[in-house]
Amino acid sequence: MKRMLRNAILSSALLAAASVAVPAVAQDEAIYIPNLAYRTGPFAATGTPLMNGQRDYITLLNERDGGLNGVKLEYDECETGYNTEKGVECYEKTKARAVVTQPWSTGITLQVLPKSNVDKIPILAPGYGFSPMADGKVFQWAYNPPSSYWDGASMILKNISDGNLDSLKDKKIAFLHLDHPFGKEPLPLLEVLAEKHGFNLVPIPVGLTEMQNQSAQWLQIRRERPDFVVMWGWGAMNAGAITEAVKTKYPMDQFVGVWWSGHDGDLKLVGDQGKGYRSISWSVPNSEAPLMADIKKYVVDAGKSQINQSEGEFDSVFYQRGLMISVILVEGIKAAQEEFDVRNPSPEQLRWGLENIKLDEARLKELGAEGMLVPFSTSCADHTGHGGGWMLQWDGAKFVKASDLLTPDRTEIEKLEAEKAKEYAEANAPWPVNEECSM
Amino acid sequence: MFYRTAGQFKTSYQADHALFPVRQDAFLLGVILIFAFVIFPLTASEFTFRALLIPVLIYSLAALGLNILTGYAGQLSLGTGAFMGVGAYACYKLITIFPEMNIVVAIAMSGFFSAAIGVLFGLPSLRIKGFYLAIATLAAQFFLVWLFQKWAWLYNYNASGAIQVPNIEMFGITVAGPRATAITQYYFVLCVVCVITFFAINITRGRIGRMWKAVRDMDIAAELVGINLMRSKLMAFFVSSYVVGIAGALFVFLWRGAAEANLFDIPLSFRVLFIAIIGGLGSILGNFLGAILIVALPVIIGSVPQAFGIPLDSAMVEHLNIMIIGALIIAFLIIEPHGLARFWAMIREKFILWPFPH
DSSP states (O other), X not given: OHHHHHHHHHHHXXXXXXXXXXXXXXXXXXXXXXXXXXXXXXXXXXXXXXXXXXXXXXXXXXXXXXXXXXXXXXXXXXXXXXXXXXXXHHHHHHTTTOSOBOXXXXXXXXXXXXXXHHHOOOEEOTTOSOGXXXXXXXXXXXXXXXXXXXXXXXXXXXXXXXXXXXXXXXXXXXXXXXXXXXXXXXHHHHHXXXXXXXXXXXXXXEOGGGTTOOHHHHHHHHHHOOSEEEEEOOTHHHHHHHHHHHHTTOOGGGXXXXXXXXXXXXXXXXXXXXXXXXXXXXXOOOTTSHHHHHIIIIIITTTOOOOOGGGTGGGSHHHHHHHHHHHHHHHHHHHHHHHHTOSSOOHHHHHHHHHTOEEOHHHHHHTTOTTTBOOEEOXXXXXXXOOOBEEXXXXXXXXXXXXXXXXXXXXXXXXXXXXXXXXXXXHTOSOOOOOSOOO | OXXXXXXXXXXXXHHHTSSOSSHHHHHHHHHHHXXXXXXXXXXXXXXXXXXXXXXXXXXXXXXXXXXXXXXXXXXXXXOHHHHHHHHHHHHHHHHHHSXXXXXXXXXXXXXXXXXXXXXXXXXXXXXXXXXXXXXXXXXXXXXHHHXXXXXXXXXXXXXXXXXXXXXXXXXXXXXXXXXXXXXXXXXXXXXXXXXXXXXXXXXXXXXXXXXXXXXXHOHHHHHHTTOOHHHHHHHHHHHHHHHHHXXXXXXXXXXXSXXXXXXXSHHHXXXXXXXXXXXXXXXXXXXXHHHIIIIIHHHHHHXXXXXXXXXXXXXHHHHHHHHHHHHHHHHHHHHOTTOHHHHHHHHHHHHHHTTSOO
8 A cells, every 4th residue: 555655656746747848838938948057066167157158148138128029038957967867857858848959068969969850959059069060961950150179179270380280290289188078079180180281199088087186197298298288178177187287387388278178267276377378269258348248237237147256257258158159049049030930939940040140240249249259150051150269368367369260171170070970870860861951 | 454464375385485475465566567557658758758767767677687796696796887888888789780680689688798797707706705896896897987988899980989879670660769759668668677577586586596695694604505606606797797788778778879988987886786775685676666766756856846836946956956865865774774675565564464563
C-alpha cells in the first residue's frame, strides 16, 4: 500500500512536471527566449557576466521600448552548470515554447544540433559551437555569427604574423587548449595551416581536472620555448594559464587567446604583470556608447540588473559581449517580424530572420552600439557572417582595442567547412540539405 | 491488513523458493509494471520521458551492475563511469563498422567488451581488498578516460572528439538517433532494463549469488568451504561490467545522443556509486529507489517553483536543489544506514504486523 501511495505521489509529481512543459497559452503574447545559462559550476565566473549582458539587453528593450515592435520579450534562464546532462533537460523543458535555443556550450550544442532538423528550432551559438555550422545548406537550423572558431584561429595567426603567414615558417606555436570539444575545435584548421606555411604546431591539452593546476603544461612550454602560445581556454583554465605564464615569465606579448579567454576578471588577478596579453574578439567594450548609457539608465540604475557593480562588471568585455549576443538575436527576431508581418514569429520564421541579419555599421550606429560589434550579415548559405574581429590587449587595468578590423583568410577554412559539413551530414543520414540557397 | 501473510501456505519447496513467496509483493510489482508499461507512456510528455523516466532507468541499470560487484561480491569499484564508457564506445564502433547490425545485438555485444575490460581490471582483486582495490579500479577510471580522448580511432577521427549517434532503425522504427521519438526510446530502455533485472534477481538469489555473498562476508571462510575465489571474483567483475557496459551503451545511444570522453569521468562513477549506496548495497530494488532519489528528484524539485509560479532565478533554484538533495541524502542515511531498500523492507515488516504490532 505504501508503495502504491508512493507511486501515486510520484506519478502526480511526474504529471505536475509534465504540465510544466506544456505551453502556457495565456503568456503566448510575449516572445519566449530561453537561455541555457550557467551561473553555477566551474565555469560560472565567465558565464555570469555573459548571461547578465544577455538578460539586460532584453530588459532594456522591455523597459525602454515596451518590447520589440510592441511585443514583450520574455527572457528565461534554465540553469545547466555547463553540464551536458542538465543541458538536455533544459532543452526538453523549454522547447515547447522556445523560438530559439541558446545552448551555451559546445558539448550541449553537439547534443541538440542533430535534433534541430526534427524539432525545427533554430540554434543560436554566437562565437561558439561547431565551426562548420557556417555552411547553411547543411546546417539549416544552426547559427554561429559573427565569427567561428576557425575564423578566430585564422585571425590570430594573421595578426601574430603581421598578415603574412609565411613569415611564421619554422617558428614554433604552442596551442594550449581545453581537452574538450570546445578546445579541440580549431585543431583541424591549425594542422592544415601548419602544413601549408611550415610552422611548427605543438598542441598542449589541459584536462578538465587540471585546469587550475597547469604546472605540467607550462613546464612543457618552458622546455619547448615556443615563439607564440595560442590559447583556447574557458572558465577556470584562463586564470590558471595566465597566472602560470606570469610565474614562468613567459613574454605576455607572445601569448594570445580566443575571445573566451579575454575575461577581465582573469587578467585582474595578475594586473600589471599581464600587460601585453592579447585576445581576439568580435566585440569591444565601450562604456561611452549611447546604448550603454541607456542600459545604465533603464536597467542598472533602475535596479533591474544582476551585475556586480563594485567589481566593474559593467565595463567588462564579457558583460558587453553578452549584450551584443542579445543584439544579434533581437535583430533576427525583428527581421522575422517584419518579413512575415507577425507579432510573435514562429521558430521557422525566426530561422529566416537569423538568415537575414544585416548588422552593418549604420544599423549598429542606430542601435547606439557603433564599434562594439563587428559588422556582419548572414545569408541562407552563410550562417556565420564571418565579420572578423579585433585584437584586444590588456593594458594592466583593462582590455583596449589594439588592431584594425581583422578578417579571416577564408580559402582554407571554406574547404575544411565543406568537407566537415559533408562528413557530418553523412554520419547523421538521413540529413536534409537545403539545395535552394546558392553560395 | 493489506499485507497479511496469514493463510498463504506453502505446500512444496518450490513454492517456498518462489520469487514472491508473499502474494502481495507480486501484486505490487504488477501494479508498478502496469504504471511503467501503460500509464506513464500514456500520460508522460517528452520532457518527462527524456528528463525523468529514461535517465532513471538507465542509471538504475548502471547501479545494478555496480551493486552486483560491490553489494553482492564485496569488491569496491570506482571505475563504473569508465566501464560505461567502454560499453558506449564499443557500441559506437560496432554500429559504425557494421551499419546493418541490429542495435539490440550491438548493445548486447558491447557489454562483452566492457566485461572483458572489467575482468582485466578485476585481476588485482585477487590480491588486494577494500580501499586498496578501490584505488586499483580508480586507475582504470583514469586510464580509460585518457584512452577515450587519445585514441582517435574510437571516435572515428571526429574533429571535436565526440561520438554522435546516427539514426538507427529496427524493424522500420527509428529507435536511436535524433529522429527517434521519446516513447520508442523509453520502451526500448524499459524492456532492456526489465530483462536484465530479471536475470540479475535470479543470478543473485541462486548458487552464484550465494557464492558471491560468501566471498563478500568472509573470503577465507568461503575458500575453506570450497569456493574458488578467483573464479567467483572474476565472474562478479564480468557480470557487473557487462551490465554496466550495457547501461553505458543505452546511456549514449538511447538517451544522450552524443558524448565526449569527459562524460565518463569520475563524477559519473561517483554518481552511480551514490545511487547504489543510498539505494542499498546488496539489493536489486535499492538501485531503482536510489536512482529516483538522485536522478529524478532534482528534476522534480527544480520544476516546482515554476509550476506554482514562484519567481525564483534558475541559478537560485539550482542552489536550493543541491541543498535539499544533500539534506535528504543525509537524512535518509541517518534514518536507515543500509539504504532505501532496507527502509522499504522495514516498512513492509511493519505492514505485515499491522494493525497488531507486538
